[in-house]
Amino acid sequence: MKSRKIAKRIGRAGQMAREKALASGQALKGPRGWIVVGTLAAYATLGTSQPALAAIGGKAEPGAVGTAATLPLKRFDIAAGPLDGAIAEYEKITGIKVKVVLPSGTLAGFTTQGVHGLYREDEAMQMLLKDTGLNYRTEDATTIAVGVQASDTVSVTASAADSVSMDKFTEPLLETPQSINVVPNFVLQDQGVSTLRDTLRNVPGISLAAGESGAQGDNLTIRGFTARNDIFLDGIRDFGSYYRDAFNYEQVDVLEGPSGVQFGRGSTGGVINQESKVPGASQFVHVDTQFGTDLNRRLTLDANTPLYPEMGGTAFRVNMMGQESGVAGRDGAEIRRFGLAPSVSVGLDDKTHATLSYEHLTADDTPDYGLPWQFNHLSGANRHSYFGFADENYLKTNDDILTLKVQHDFRPGLNIHTTARGANYPRQVQITESQICSNASQSVPVGTVVSALPTLAYNSTIACPYDANTPASEIGVVNRNQIQVKSVETDLWDQTEIAADFKIHGIRNDLVAGVEGGQETSNPIRYSYSQPYTSSSGATGTINSVPYTTLLDPNEAQPFSGNGYISSVVHTKADSTGIYFVDTMKLGHLFELSGGARWDYFNADYHVYTPVVPTSSAPAAFVSLSRLDKQPTYRAAFVYKPSSHGSVYFDWGTSFDPDAESLSLSAGLVNGNVKPEENETYEGGAKWSFLNERLMMEGAVFRTEKDNAHETDPTNSNDIVAAGNQLVKGVQLSVVGRLPEGMDLVAGYAYLDSDVIYSQFFPAAVGYPLANVPKQTFNLFVTHRLPWRLDGGLGGNYVGGRTASSTVPYVPTSYAPNPNGAGYIVTSVAMKQVPGYWIFNAMLKRSLGEKFDFQVNVNNLLNRYYIDLPHPSHLIPGAGANAQFGLNFKF
Template sequence: MQASESTNAVLPSLRMPRHRMVGTAMGMALVNGAGLHAAWAQAAYGTAPLELPPVSVEGAQSGQNGYQTDMPALGKLTQPLVSTPESVIEVPRKLLDDEGVTTMRDALRNVPGVSLAAGEGAQQGDNLSIRGFNAQNDFYLDGVRDFGSYYRDPFNLQGIEVLEGPASVLFGRGSSGGAVNQVSKQPQIAPVTQGSLSFGTDGTKRFTADVNRAIDGVPGAAIRLNVMGDLNGTAGRDDAENRRFGFAPEIAFGLGTPTRVTLDYYHLQSDDTPDYGIPWLNGSPAPVSHNNFYGYPNNDYFRTNVDIGTAKIEHDFNDNITVSDQLRYGSYQRALRVTEPLILGQGPGQDVVTPGTPLSSIVVSRHTIALQSTETILDNQTNANVNVDTGPFHHAMVFGVELAHQTSDPTRPTYPYTLTSLTAPTDIAFNLTPISETFSRVHVDNIGAYAVDTIALNPYWDVMGGIRFDQFDSQFDETGSTVAHLKRDDGLPSYNAALVFKPVKTASIYARYGTSFDPSAESLSLSAATAAVAPEKTTTYEVGGKWDVLNKRLSLTGSVYQIQQANVRETDPNNPTQDILAGNYRIRGVQFGATGHLTDRWELFGGYSYNDAIVVASPNPAELGHAPPNAPKHTVTMFTSYRLPWHNVELGAGVNYVSARTASSIPVTGTTVIERAPGYVTLSLMAKVKLTETVSLQANIANATDTYYYDELHPGHIILGPSRSALFTINVKL
């Protein structure tokens, strides 16, 4: 890197041109945008401008060091994490590997404030809440919406980035509680050859391979391929089984030069025997055997095919201006027939039987949910990162325009119920014919324009402001057993503002304000009840601090916040066929985190989140004072590892705690009882031994105490957490 030769030279460590960081894990470059005037640096820190000869630097662009990450992966966040005025949790690849993580759900257990939920009727796959708000539609892949009801596998991810708090300025619609950005592996100049082979006591058989090579004879070009195959059961649930296969080829040109082009393709397919768990009974999980299965084991299925192609071009006009364009097409195909167990077939929230009724006499209805659909997205993002000085102030600006078109075409047959015993469900073949069928078609067009500016007033104070405007237009058509033609257009701004005080280089204190909006067709669905309803709006106020200690090897974070959704969609009490904006959800919380090295051998990744979520207004008085669905007050996540001084042995342990949660804020029909599941604590263990420079053996034990716990909640059913299981892995890295 070369220091600037102008009189306004900046600290090289803060404004190093990223296109000179070749062989990076991301393989792409963005202008850093975190510079300070050298004169300020000299006055504040006693640092004179540096003049360094040009050098070639190879390493991880994100600044990742074990469990610790110092730069956000999302290019719209221009500052180091310690100076970013927002709660951003980076889950690195090393942590995923140490924990033996094979699903997105397990990866997200590392994030305080995240609570997993079960799939909805027409939306299966990964489902979660962030700070008490549903975030199933808030998944992104390298900054572009990853809208698909499927179960994600982290085989092609370098890390996972969770932004907590409303973030529509960065992403557009949604993100009431936050968003999940998946950071994919990218081609790099440095060679990579690694793979793993795993076997587990729950029937797991898994392999992964990751190969990267520079292309001979083409300077700055590299190609990378990641492959995964997985077959696994669920410990303690004999009938559930998951089968996945995926591959991701990627090629890049111009690495280490001002102009870079990256082409990548991602494919993931699955063929699962799904598990919808156990039913509710009088507002509590039914007290049944862990292995009870209420579906059709040989006939239930959930099949998905995900294909995503992306082309990205970036150009550095100079050290201060980078423009990029990213074009993506994604296709998400799914076909499913799953069985939801409902007491007496009365439907979600109606699980009432006479107290004292013998469990053996209670009947469960098998509610068949079936669907076949293809969702597509065509998205183009043009983005400019600009660093400029105006008088005494430095600006790190991001401008952009996003154009997106999404479609969905679900076909939904309706099947009759069959009955079985609550305590001893029987296995029967599926031989039902549909009662009726509906065909839907949804089109959504979104145009978004945004601008974010971080202004360095001096070495101690930054001001950040952002605005985005989205025009979100949707059209819904349905034929079959019902007929509908609906249309809704919404245009809304989103805002973000923050003030940051940096008393020293390694610490910051910030105050932040942000907004988000959720239109009726956010999940690519519209109904007569919602078509006339304006978007829900969410605001957040957050005050926090960040501090890198122990010579910047350990990052500490803390924040207090309030999130309020003041116009929640609720059923009109005067017209049950219509929704109105009449609800009010409020969440007040505190969050702490610690990530990095305690010593050279001892690493830590963990955090605690407290969320006091409550319904403060509703047209249904029975809701008042209750928590919104899937909003636990307490979540604790902790994983730590230690390298022993002999025999290349590393040991690790993790704890995950989730307090009691409700499945709905509406009482069970005819009662004042809220469906509530108790909290739980699970323990995980890890041991790793390095046999040679290229081969290591690893053992992971999940739920080491064999806790019976309720993992994912829905008003109609509960998915149980897996029993104790062990995973044994051979890792090879050449």
Template sequence: MTVRKTQRTKRGVRLVALATVAAYGALGRMDALAQQSAGDAKSSPATAQLPVYRFRIDAGPLDEALDAFHAQSGVKLDLEVPLERLATLKSAGVAGLYSNEVALKQLLKGTGFSYTFEGPGVVSIGLRSSESVDVTTSVATLSMQQFTEPLLDTAQTVTSVPTFVLQDEAATTLRDGLRNVPGISMAAGEGGSQGDTLTIRGFNARNDIFLDGIRDFGSYYRDAFDYQSIDVLEGPAGVEFGRGSTGGVVNQESKQPELTEFVHGTAQFGTNLMRRVTADVNEPLQNLGEGAAFRVNVVGTQSKVAERDITEVRRFGIAPALEFGLNTPTRYMIQYLHESENTTPDYGFPYFGAAIIPGVNRRTYYGFAADNYLRTNPDVVTGKVEHDLNSHIVVRNILRWANYPRDVRITEPQINTTAVLKNPTAVGGVGTATCDPTIPNSPTATGATIACYPTTTPVTSLQVKRNQLTSQSTEDMLWDQVSLQGTLKVLGITNDGLIIIEGGRERSDPLRNSYTMPYVSAVNPNPYDPFQPVFSYPGVRTYVSSQSYGIGFNDTLHLRDWLLVSGGVRFDYFNTNSHNAANPAALPTPTAAAVANRLDKQPDYRASVVVKPKPEGSVYFDWGTSFDPSAESLSLSGNNATAAPEENETYEVGAKWDFFRDRLNLNGSVFRTEKDNAHETDPNNSNNTITVGTYLIRGAQIGALGHLPQHFDLVVGYAFLNSELENSVLNASPFNAINMALIALNDPRANTAPYFIKPNGYPIANVPKNSGNLFLTHALWKGFVGGFGTNYTAARRASSGALIGVYNQVGPVDVATVPLVAKAIPGYWIYSAMIRRPVTEKIDFQVNINNLANKFYIDEPHPNHLVPGEGLNAQFGFNYKW
């Protein structure tokens, strides 16, 4: 592994050397060039060649704003309306780094005018017609500040889920929005953490969720009420975002204050007893100074879950933001996000053998209606300062404090069908099992007596263990990020460079109590049983603190109009300390105080080439690395403190193309990602992390996003993922213990099947080989707009290569006769539909129907339980815009 790491490091240095040297040269001359270019914003040849421009146009009369746009962009304006008409209207202005089209859209917002690009340097401006209202939004935009190039010229697969898609689908959560991104699979929360859990291209990304470019690592379910868009970068992003980010990252782009007054709102009601109200209010504050504006978004929602008993979602959120200096060289903003949730959670169904328990009503709830809860109250405060040093260079600083308290008690249903081995060192004991369904199902205080059922047992005879997952904790973060972004011309070559320096503190203090509960009928559990543990003992609070910082640098060289070369490097320092007190009440034996420490220091590299056969298209090659430290999720103990970081390397080749003046974007890619030292949750113990070997994923992906006339909105995606577990050290359960005993006895059967199995070549957990999504809308008749969508997910494994010996006979059995199977989840199709019609000029009525076929499917798998998706439901809503 060390040899491979060294080779990768050398290869990374070679691949990015040219770009890095050129970029450092650019930085060395930055001061001199900055002064030289300060007055060149309007007409310099260097600026005219850029895909984006630095605009600084003040709010004021529209005719003056358009004159300034022409002067700063060089675009010729073909006006279809009298000039004096423009002078009577006001423009909000624009300031920042934008493409011509995005800047012009901002200038015309709220004026009633639309635009059409007649060529590369000519645009016509006229009255907006009813057919063109929805056509003034380009889909080829990228809001993540970690990137210097527009979406078309970014050498990586990036999928943006914009506002119009979220509105068409009536999306209410981050998970709803992410169903529009191929290559993403949902997963159930682990024992110690709940909230949004997902994989990107087969790799766990629970810790790779960002909010406006800074990590949002809290364990909570994120509401979509404050989203401007959801951006998903697929592939390694270690250079841009730091630790983790193997399969990619998810960035939530929140709504920002604007200089246009408006009020938007929704009211939704559903067949699943859904009640949801949102409001989005923006107000310019001229009395507070130039460019001041205030915006606030609010949500209140409550709903049941269709075809599931007891489960209920209750959530409230508010997100105010205040900004000063819009359209000025210096901009200040402070924003706050609060989401409060008090939900009755659902951990679904137990496995019976290697599949979901058969023949049980899909509404069955195994928890405690009055005593299961998920309570989270995240608070996130962000301050941001941006200053334009000149028309080419901007410096920004973002300071964030975040606090994520949670209190959780969830019931995980379990049925034991795994052969239990005993006395492997005794004479004649090797290969025997004590898996007897006649053992009493009333656990003792120590929980030592557990029933084990053959898979031939009638479902009506099964008893389910109510495993209690509890956690009280507060995660918090104090983080500061400074970046310098510049566009300079050095030795005749245009450089788009970005330097990021960031760091801070992250902490967690979980307390997990333990309870032993009576078993319950698999067919007819009573969710209203009182919560009366047979035995309980207090846990010990664990204190985890991480100090980390990262220094990263990216540079893109525009060698020709058709050729871009990029290189980047980042160094991360991640130091974690964990300690907890002794626990004399722990069973079966008391635990001593424990201290764990882990320090990781590691670089990441990235290099890419973009070739543009035409201005509206690009073909690219991208190579990058990333790493995942053991304490990535602020969970560190003796179990994982000595484990080396996971190391990842990805190669990707792809193409992107824009059509209809950036109204339709098509993209496709093929890629290969390899992860060394892969860590995974122990399929036999959710609290343990094990190193299972090397992951390899090879795949291909295509996507399309369109926002076209006739209300024709389109989002399509397909991903093929061929996953493989290589060089695994994971022994097939339950044979690991007996194989270790055979090794100790020097028995010749050691390391041979069936006592030892290395499941090389097995698929990786939660990676469907095929997955896809489609949602489209189109104008119908008499003002109606209709929509249809579908999602497909192929069969998945619940854990990577973990085979289980299933007890399918009565009485003691020889280990060689126990069949080996893998926990698996079948694939599924689900369908949805939408219809919308204006009621008045300002109000639309919209109906969304989800899971049209009322499909019973597993949406979120886990090695120890299965969470079903929601059944057929309909939402009726009114959308208000003023």
């Protein structure tokens, strides 16, 4: 009886397989066809959890399922025809070995519809095998097997990222003469990363900083120079003041070194590009849930489905995110965010294809500006102290970004593409910044006579009664400076590029030329709670109308009070245009020579209204100014390729930073005639790949010098000159890999030597390091397959000590009366810096079948107390030890 049931199951499975082949026009004729059908029927009968493996003789690899979304896009141009020839072309494009597990000669009976366009490796293989009755399975890191299978497709093992999505880069990363660090999606998944800020901890040469008073959100430096306005989203500047979430990231690209030709203004140390997830040909649904300490709850959804095959390849994808959590070790701080990112692509199989995407991100956080400085070091405040008003502090952003990209391929190697964007970035902010004494306006050497002692930050008519050694228990006055802003930034932009390869006198050229332009606006309304004040002795100054608190016992539940007023109403509009090209010439198989140029037009109009300050006799004021900059930038590079697996290069480039670069700082435009900062970078390096591009390594030495650095006179904030010079030189190494046995690796090291080499207003700063530039940084995270279907990960970060200011690197710490007259003599000084730190993180993941896995991430394992985000006026500690537990679903 049992044998007859098995026979019937074999017969039904065989009939279904043959009908499928016949329906697709690929009838399996003769003995070979019946061999294939019999193979399928036999393994369909087994009903095991891994029928595909059995059918092609593969070996199970835990964790191999579900990696499709992390694979990089590659361009395929494989014509319809015999399948064996198409597979050979696929091997050339991807570097993956395809092993055919069929009787000898069987493959010659199959044909394919081909594949054309940008696809992941797994998507391209699916399209090649469409309607053939065949399928594939990963065998190891560099090999897949094709055969007759009775299960759904399992994705090809992902390689280390070897490309970026921006068409302005025509060469693979291995041959691109620039330090480019790609943080792929699998790294974000392993580490449980949820923000851009945490993503960038995997990149050497980047250091993070606290938000500024006028602009909140992600703030950082790249190779020693501020990059707050050098953040891009799919190749277009994303300058909104908000904290970016990683829920819609395919990967994050960090391009360090010369970038001015491709990206325009700014980009002194480099740029950051966020690559969004886009629709593809495969269907999947991923749901990730995360719960943890500090009341963390996070849910993300990533769903993709192909639509309407008759329309030439249409697909829809949606990503969603919701999160609520506290911050470990920081009482009062809370995170509440929601994100939605739908996108649709049409014409995936056609020469003309387009993607329309929309991203909405809402945040309603209780922000944290941390702890106060005590002259040159962190005060003795409790690590958990929150100096704000938990019920009155807020950071509300409501960002909307709509992007349309259209591309037409005239032929392989020739296309034109345009990207249009409209973005709106509203924000409302009220944040409390704790302060003890007023900041030193400049560094003064020992023996210098100063006219007055530091004053209380709360009341500038009172000399500060504390010094650098005052115990925390004796500091009874801590100012609560209120940063209150209501603003809307907007961006309307278009970028059109043509990419072409051609030959001139037998020399192949890869050219990208483009034109871009648009309008950016910023409209901040700022508030103040500082009132003019005259002391009983007749001294004049300001006093904060918000009540002060104490260092050891701040009361976050205290009702907020204070007399606030509008201090300024600003409208800044910048019209920009950029024209550029980059050409790469292939001088045989060993050498490449590239060069490019750009011309930028940047016209900024600035208007500020200053109302009457209550209790002051000063009249209202209105200032309207404009600044026009027309600036060229250049780039040149040489590449030597001693092997198909590596390259050695030299790169040179320039960039510039105009007065109104950020559209948020008004002081730089008050005199209206400050010329742009000019930057020049030299870089030499090498890149190498191993294990068929599964392991990518690169290293570089570099030198960047900034001329005409803008400086503000410490005695007159309206007097700004372009008279400073700054220098950063260093070494950088990085490794990213997806290795056999489930081993993933990301590591990096950077050594940065930064100096102020000339300063008109701050000569005492010459020879000291730039702000927020650690001498050394190191990052490492390794995951590996373990017994019992487990994957484990372990890693850490080291960040060296950092100064808080480039112009005031050290401050006076003690004084004595001047015996020769008025004033005080500085008797000691100290560096104003935060110490370096190590932190360690761990991960453990357990597969619960093909569709589920359970993951635990523990961050800051040793519960280190460290300053993560420094600022000249406040210090934000890093999160304490915390654990996140996730259950992930893949359908």
